[in-house]
Amino acid sequence: MKILICEDEEIMLTALEFRLRKQGFDVIKAEDGKAALERITNDSPDLIVADVMMPHITGLELVSHLRDEMKSKVPVIIISALEQDEIVLEAFRLGADDFITKPFRPNELILRIKKIVQDQEA
Numbered sequence: 001m002k003i004l005i006c007e008d009e010e011i012m013l014t015a016l017e018f019r020l021r022k023q024g025f026d027v028i029k030a031e032d033g034k035a036a037l038e039r040i041t042n043d044s045p046d047l048i049v050a051d052v053m054m055p056h057i058t059g060l061e062l063v064s065h066l067r068d069e070m071k072s073k074v075p076v077i078i079i080s081a082l083e084q085d086e087i088v089l090e091a092f093r094l095g096a097d098d099f100i101t102k103p104f105r106p107n108e109l110i111l112r113i114k115k116i117v118q119d120q121e122a
Contacts (some may be wrong), residue, residue, distance in 0.1 A: 001117065002026040004045035006036040006062065007079075008054045012102075016049065019106040025113075033057025037065065045074060047113060052080035052087060060087075060094055067095035075116045077109070 003025045007013040017027045028043050030036035034056040039045065050059035057065070059078050066072045078091040081102040088099050098112050
């Protein structure tokens with residue numbers, strides 16, 4: 001399974017890449033929303049993990065573009081340091097499949113990814 005991680009904090013990006021690769025996932029990285037769109041087009045990820053706050057294109061704008069412009073159903077997990085109800089609700093309204101608040105344990109993200117994969121296979 002190919003997972004795209006969209007995260008502008010290099011330490012977080014590297015940590016997530018390491019943990020996901022250790023779980024056997026194929027990992028693609030993007031350091032901002034613009035790069036994320038390129039990776040989505042070129043690499044066709046099976047799942048996307050995107051931070052809300054990224055340069056150029058935010059995680060929410062990315063979800064909106066995926067669902068409305070690209071008509072993509074690829075699952076998206078939004079991560080954010082902001083735990084505001086409006087952001088969570090907006091993420092789901094735009095079509096995100098899950099939302100996780102920073103700081104989080106990598107194992108929690110892995111469990112959520114596995115749940116989405118399991119739900120897709122059912």
